Ligand SMILES: Nc1nc2c(ncn2[C@@H]2O[C@H](COP(=O)(O)OP(=O)(O)OP(=O)(O)O)[C@@H](O)[C@H]2O)c(=O)[nH]1
Ligand SMILES: [K+]
C-alpha cells in the first residue's frame with residue numbers, strides 16, 4: 001500500500017495500479033475495470049456502514065444493498081467467465097451416487113483426514129497448510145445410499161473474490177446437496193472462522209440453511225409495478241412499497257408483479273430479483289475436539305447446526321454420518337412387484353428438499369411410461385395409516401416406504417381416449433406375446 005500511495009503522490013497512480021495488477025488491459029489497450037467493481041463494492045460497503053440504520057433510512061439502505069448485489073453478480077460474471085457454479089469453472093468431477101457433500105473449510109482443519117477415514121479414497125493429509133490442491137472425490141455407502149464426498153483445498157478470507165482457488169471451491173459447494181463445513185475446534189477464533197466462511201459463501205449467492213423467501217415475482221412488458229403483500233411487513237421500513245420500489249429501480253425493473261407472502265427483509269427481496277441464489281443445507285463439524293477441554297466441547301456442540309468430532313481419534317463419526325444423512329433430506333423408497341418381496345437392496349433415493357416426494361415423483365424415477373399406465377399404488381410404511389394403503393399419484397412418501405404400482409388394465413386403457421402411442425405399442429406387443437404363447441401351448 002505505501003508504494004501505491006507514494007506513486008499516487010508522484011502522479012504515477014495509474015501506472016502503479018497497472019503494475020500491481022489492479023487494472024486489466026484488453027488487447028486493444030482498453031482498460032477493463034475489474035478492479036473498478038471491487039472499488040465500487042468497497043465504496044458502497046463504506047457508505048452502508050456510515051448510514052445509520054433506522055426506519056427512515058431503510059429504503060436508502062435497500063437501494064445500496066441492491067447496488068451491491070448487482071456489482072457482486074457483475075464481478076462474478078467478469079472474473080469467473082461462466083459465472084458461479086458454471087461448467088468449466090475449475091474442478092471437473094463427475095457427479096455420482098445419490099447425493100454430493102462438499103468439504104469446505106480453512107486449511108489444515110482436517111478435511112482430507114476426514115475423507116480418508118470415511119471413504120476408501122486416499123487424499124494426502126499433512127500438518128502444513130494447502131496440502132490439498134484439487135478436488136478429490138470419495139464414496140460413502142450409508143443407508144443403502146451412495147454419497148459422494150468431495151475433499152477440497154482450504155479456503156481463506158477473500159475466497160469469493162478469487163483468492164487462492166476459492167472460486168472453484170465455492171463453485172463445487174454450489175453444486176452439492178450438503179456443505180460440510182469443517183472447523184478446527186482447537187482454535188480459539190473458531191467461530192470467527194465460521195463467520196468468515198459463511199460470509200464468503202453468502203457473497204456468491206449461497207444461502208445456508210435457509211428457505212427460499214415466499215415471494216411471487218414476475219417481470220412484465222408493461223403495466224407498471226404491482227406490489228402487494230398478504231402479511232404485515234415489519235422489516236422494510238415505514239413504507240415497504242417505497243423500499244421495494246427503490247430496489248426495483250436499481251435493477252431498472254419498471255414493470256412487474258411482486259407479491260410478498262411472508263415478512264421478508266430487503267436482502268430477501270434482492271435475492272428473489274437476482275434469482276440465482278442457491279439454497280443449500282450446511283452442517284458445521286467442529287474437528288480436533290481431542291485438543292480441547294470438555295467444557296469447550298460442550299460449548300461448541302451447542303452451536304446451531306453443529307456436530308463435534310475428532311477424526312484422529314474417530315470420535316462421534318457414526319453420529320456425523322447420521323446427521324449428514326438427515327441434513328441431505330434424502331428418502332429411500334423400495335419398489336415391489338406383485339407377489340414378490342420388496343427389492344430391499346436397491347432403493348430409489350430421492351431428495352425431499354424442494355418439495356415432498358410423492359408417488360408421482362417415484363414413478364418418474366422408475367420409468368417415464370409408468371405414470372401413463374398408472375392406476376393406483378399400494379404403499380406400506382410410515383406414510384400410511386394401514387398397510388398396504390391404496391394411494392394416488394399425489395400421496396406423499398416417507399423414508400423407507402414400500403411401493404407397488406398397479407397399472408391400468410387393457411380395457412381401462414382402451415376406455416380412456418388419447419393415450420400415447422408408446423403405451424399402445426407396449427400393449428400391442430404384450431398382446432402379440434400372449435397370442436404367441438397361447439398358440440404354442
Ligand atoms: N489433534 C487432531 N489433529 C487432527 C485431527 N484431524 C486432523 N488432524 C491433523 O490436522 C492436520 C491437517 O490435516 P489435513 O487433513 O491435511 O487438513 P486439511 O483440512 O485437508 O488441510 P488442507 O488440505 O491443507 O486444506 C494433520 O496434521 C492431521 O493429522 C484431529 O481430530 N485431531
Ligand atoms: K493440511
Ligand SMILES: [Mg+2]
Pocket residue numbers: 111112113124125131132151152153154
Ligand atoms: Mg486437505
